[in-house]
Amino acid sequence: MITFQDVTKTYEDGTTAVQSFNLEIKEGEFFVLIGPSGCGKTTTLKMINRLHNVTNGDILIDGKSISDHNIHELRWNIGYVLQQIALFPHMTIEENISIVPELKSWKKGDISKRVDELLDLVGLEPSTYKKRKPSELSGGQQQRVGVARALAANPPIILMDEPFSALDPISREQLQQDFLSLKKKIQKTIVFVTHDMNEALTLGDRICLMKDGEAVQVGTPEEFVNNP
Numbered sequence: 023m024i025t026f027q028d029v030t031k032t033y034e035d036g037t038t039a040v041q042s043f044n045l046e047i048k049e050g051e052f053f054v055l056i057g058p059s060g061c062g063k064t065t066t067l068k069m070i071n072r073l074h075n076v077t078n079g080d081i082l083i084d085g086k087s088i089s090d091h092n093i094h095e096l097r098w099n100i101g102y103v104l105q106q107i108a109l110f111p112h113m114t115i116e117e118n119i120s121i122v123p124e125l126k127s128w129k130k131g132d133i134s135k136r137v138d139e140l141l142d143l144v145g146l147e148p149s150t151y152k153k154r155k156p157s158e159l160s161g162g163q164q165q166r167v168g169v170a171r172a173l174a175a176n177p178p179i180i181l182m183d184e185p186f187s188a189l190d191p192i193s194r195e196q197l198q199q200d201f202l203s204l205k206k207k208i209q210k211t212i213v214f215v216t217h218d219m220n221e222a223l224t225l226g227d228r229i230c231l232m233k234d235g236e237a238v239q240v241g242t243p244e245e246f247v248n249n250p
């Protein structure tokens with residue numbers, strides 16, 4: 023479903039962040055990119071939704087080059103969750119989540135139902151949290167709202183860049199466990215960046231280990247444990 027064909031990314035200052043990168047991410051797969059800081063994980067992620075351009079090679083989504091996809095459609099179809107989730111501070115949780123479907127001109131009642139469904143999905147009781155402001159939530163709860171917002175328009179692909187790494191160890195562990203059941207329920211293609219091997223082994227269907235912009239090893243968690 024997402025295919026990297028010999029992708030290289032060189033930034034304007036001459037830094038080559040990703041080099042001759044080949045990879046096939048299957049539909050519905052929870053795919054983890056792992057590696058030390060600076061190895062090119064974020065660059066790889068941001069090329070998928072064209073926040074960065076590919077310098078050489080190509081990325082295909084459903085067999086079609088991302089450069090042939092309409093950029094707005096591409097962004098609608100790809101949810102994005104960052105380490106520091108940027109919720110709008112003056113808006114309620116409900117407003118923060120519904121900003122996505124509202125832009126797609128849903129009916130009010132449908133949006134409200136969708137927000138409840140999404141909050142349930144990420145483990146936040148809708149009646150308790152809907153009307154709160156982001157500052158009235160813990161970091162882990164805000165991160166859950168970020169995930170709900172990324173899921174709101176029901177995009178087939180979700181990109182996640184170290185979504186749990188700013189959290190305390192206990193919230194992090196809890197979110198990892200909740201994600202294990204969430205990923206079965208939502209059945210989406212998820213590309214997940216982390217530098218934590220335990221997190222990769224816990225969550226990933228498959229893992230790609232990167233070093234200096236290249237894919238060093240690709241395999242299932244079992245293959246990583248048996249052949250480190």
Ligand code: ADP
Nearest residue numbers: 033035037039058059060061062063064065066
């Ligand atoms: P990671 O996500 O694995 O930490 P990045 O993709 O952020 O790695 O960075 C890969 C390499 O590209 C690093 O050497 C980084 O310094 C460099 N880099 C990242 N963004 C830019 C940029 N906008 N301009 C120039 N170099 C960059």
Ligand code: ADP
Nearest residue numbers: 031032033034035071072073074075076093094
């Ligand atoms: P960088 O060297 O930082 O990766 P790029 O050349 O990849 O810069 O892209 C520059 C900026 O232009 C990026 O922020 C990207 O979001 C934007 N961009 C790239 N392609 C398009 C496009 N087709 N339509 C709108 N914006 C685009």
